Amino acid sequence: MTVRVPAKVNLWLGVGPVRDDGYHDLVNVFHAVSLFDEVTAAPADALAVTAAAAPGARVAIEGVPLGGDNLAARAARLVAARLGVEPRVALAIRKAIPVAGGMAGGSADAAAALVACARLWDDPADPKLDLDALLALGAELGSDVPFALLGGTAVGLGRGERLTPVPAAGPFHWVFATADGGLSTPAVYAECDRLRSAEGVRAAWPHEPPELAAALAAGDAAALGAALGNDLQPAALMLRPSLRRTLDAGAALGALGALVSGSGPTCAFLAADAEHAADLARVLAAEGVARDTVRAHGPVPGATVLDAAAE
Ligand SMILES: C[C@@](CO)(OP(=O)(O)O)[C@H](O)COP(=O)(O)OP(=O)(O)OC[C@H]1O[C@@H](n2ccc(N)nc2=O)[C@H](O)[C@@H]1O
Ligand SMILES: Nc1ncnc2c1ncn2[C@@H]1O[C@H](COP(=O)(O)OP(=O)(O)O)[C@@H](O)[C@H]1O
Missing domain, CATH: 3.30.230.10 (Ribosomal Protein S5; domain 2)
Known part of the structure; x- marks a missing residue:
């Protein structure tokens, strides 16, 4: 099974x-x-x-x-x-x-x-x-x-x-830049709290931008790229400052969106199409700003039993 x-x-x-x-x-x-x-x-x-x-x-x-x-x-x-x-x-x-x-x-x-x-x-x-x-x-x-x-x-x-x-139309084409060594999820949340308290920022009740749902429903990669966001990103960058270079390299190469994935340290880049994703993956790897680059598309289904023929 x-x-x-x-x-x-x-x-x-x-x-x-x-x-x-x-x-x-x-x-x-x-x-x-x-x-x-x-x-x-x-x-x-x-x-x-x-x-x-x-x-x-x-x-x-x-x-x-x-x-x-x-x-x-x-x-x-x-x-x-x-x-x-x-x-x-x-x-x-x-x-x-x-x-x-x-x-x-x-x-x-x-x-x-x-x-x-x-x-x-x-x-x-x-x-x-x-x-x-x-x-x-x-x-x-x-x-x-x-x-x-x-x-x-x-x-x-x-x-x-x-x-x-x-609802999401898709497919959206992604490049993921992996890093050497992981980041601990509790440590990144704790750093987020520490940064907020050091800056005197009281965490607001979180919200989701309406542009995001519209971009997903329309399958509009440019609009989706502009609507991406991650409140844990400043904390991940504080714990792993080298990720700034990775994100900047992707943005300079025309990624429609560039952000840390969750608590990091993997960085995610949204491409315009499959060809753009292949270019981004190749050049990011060649520039030495990632351990490795991987292409993927979304959305895809969750946990799925493979039938014997597919295994
Ligand atoms: C940050 C996110 C974003 O999707 O994923 P990763 O980037 O780790 O994959 C998640 O919130 C991670 O979820 P998950 O990895 O399942 O975390 P859990 O095991 O539930 O919790 C691990 C620890 O993360 C912190 N935690 C997690 C979820 C949450 N809503 N608030 C938290 O503060 C707590 O310190 C908790 O003890
Ligand atoms: N099956 C598993 N695969 C990966 N990590 C696991 C697994 N089971 C437990 N872990 C522990 O969970 C931690 C977080 O792993 P992972 O889920 O890969 O990362 P993240 O929470 O950043 O998405 C790892 O450092 C490891 O100690």
Whole structure:
């Protein structure tokens, strides 16, 4: 049983004040892109996780924990507990999504494991775990996990887990510039709070610009590029100043939009079309402002079971 699951880029990440539980209220516009991890789940004597780079992918696989704290393993245990079975499964993860890169690769693997384990252990004649149940389990694992189940384009409120799909025409063509080393999501949120308090800025209630929804609905890449935004970007740039050069290089090459993806350090560039994306990827790589560049398009569906013929 193999499940394919996409990375995300945040088209808009409005970050509100920190809440009593330590999380921030968000207006998080997620967009799933065609950069996929795959998780294969097979019955086994005990829970086990392996991880490898997908063919041709240059991911820093050593950053993926293989013990019980791997998000896919946590997902398997959660499904097993909910269904009252033992989590006897071997999970083989093939990663193309950058690790700790702001593209929600760990969340993607968790979503894939939720879907795969539900297929393995739920009763098909009387399933306990429908999509709503999986979305609720996903939210227990992490704020970004529900979106990896859903895919497409969606706005996430609350911690980012309360999702509403957003109509998007697409396809939109993207280039992602990966970086050496990841950024810790909690550290970037903490830096965002620190910068705001140092500047005496009180976080406003986050909002989403109306131009964004209009650009998505119309499939207008130029308008979308102008409407992108990320409240975590100043914090990511403070923690990783070299990203400024990467963003400036993309903008100078005519990217319609250039921003840090989520908590970074991956930078996302919106291209006018597939050809422009190929040019951007090639020149950014040649200029040495990224570890690697990867092209992808969005929106794409969320976690999907591959049939045997496709595997
Ligand atoms: C920033 C975003 C943007 O989509 O993604 P990444 O860039 O990490 O992929 C997300 O908000 C990350 O979501 P996710 O990675 O699932 O975070 P979680 O495991 O739920 O939380 C990890 C930590 O991030 C901070 N956090 C997360 C979500 C949120 N709304 N407010 C927060 O302050 C908290 O410090 C929390 O302890
Ligand atoms: N399956 C997994 N893949 C990647 N990272 C994982 C996984 N499970 C747990 N992690 C942990 O989650 C952290 C964040 O990883 P990831 O989801 O790739 O990044 P981000 O939150 O920036 O999008 C990693 O540094 C790693 O310690």
